[in-house]
Amino acid sequence: MIRKTLKIAFWIFLGLAVAGALYGWSLYKEIRSLASVDDAHAADAIIVLGAAQYNGHPSPVLKARLEQAFNLYNRGFAAEIITTGSYGPDPNFSEAHVGTEYLIQLGVDPNVIITDQASGTTRDSIRTAVAMLRSRGWTSALVVSDGFHLYRVKRMLEDDGITAYTSPAPMSPIESDPTKRYWHSLREVVLFLAYRTMNL
Numbered sequence: 001m002i003r004k005t006l007k008i009a010f011w012i013f014l015g016l017a018v019a020g021a022l023y024g025w026s027l028y029k030e031i032r033s034l035a036s037v038d039d040a041h042a043a044d045a046i047i048v049l050g051a052a053q054y055n056g057h058p059s060p061v062l063k064a065r066l067e068q069a070f071n072l073y074n075r076g077f078a079a080e081i082i083t084t085g086s087y088g089p090d091p092n093f094s095e096a097h098v099g100t101e102y103l104i105q106l107g108v109d110p111n112v113i114i115t116d117q118a119s120g121t122t123r124d125s126i127r128t129a130v131a132m133l134r135s136r137g138w139t140s141a142l143v144v145s146d147g148f149h150l151y152r153v154k155r156m157l158e159d160d161g162i163t164a165y166t167s168p169a170p171m172s173p174i175e176s177d178p179t180k181r182y183w184h185s186l187r188e189v190v191l192f193l194a195y196r197t198m199n200l
Contacts, residue, residue, distance in 0.1 A: 035147025044138030049145035050085020050095035064169040084125035
C-alpha cells in the first residue's frame with residue numbers, strides 16, 4: 001500500500017514538474033518575443049525604467065534606455081516623460097534624477113519630465129507611475145526598458161488598468177550579449193511567476 005502511494009506521488013510530482021517546465025519555457029518564449037518587437041504607439045506619457053548610475057552619470061544600460069525615450073519623445077509619441085529609479089547604493093544620485101538630467105542635456109524641456117526617485121523596485125516604479133498617470137487623467141503609457149524587462153512591466157501596467165505599449169532600447173548592452181540576454185530573460189520568468197503568485 002505504501003509503495004503504491006509513493007508511486008502515485010512520484011508520477012504526480014513528475015507530471016507537475018513537466019507541466020511547470022513547459023509553462024516556464026512558453027513564458028520564456030513570450031518574453032523573448034515581446035523583447036524583439038518595437039510597439040511604439042502614441043501615449044499619454046513615456047515611462048523610462050531605471051537602471052544603474054555611476055556617480056551621477058547613467059550606466060550604459062540606463063543611457064540606452066534614455067536615448068530611446070528621447071528618440072520617441074522627439075518623434076512625438078508622447079508629450080511627457082516619467083523617469084524612475086531610487087538611490088540604490090549611492091546616496092548622492094538617484095537613477096531617476098540622473099535620467100532626468102541626461103534627458104535635459106539631450107534637449108528635453110525639464111517641464112515635461114516627471115521624476116520618480118522614490119521607487120526602488122520595478123513594481124514600486126509601476127505603482128507610482130500609475131498613480132501619476134491617474135492623477136492627470138491619463139490612461140496610456142509607452143514604456144522604455146531593455147527588451148527582456150518589458151513583458152513583466154507591460155502586464156503590471158495592464159493589471160492596473162493602463163493601456164501599455166513597449167519600446168525596447170535598441171542599443172542595450174544586455175540585449176546585445178547572448179549570454180546576458182539569456183540569463184536576464186530567464187530571471188524574468190522567475191520574477192513574473194513571483195509577481196503573478198503574489199497578485200492572485
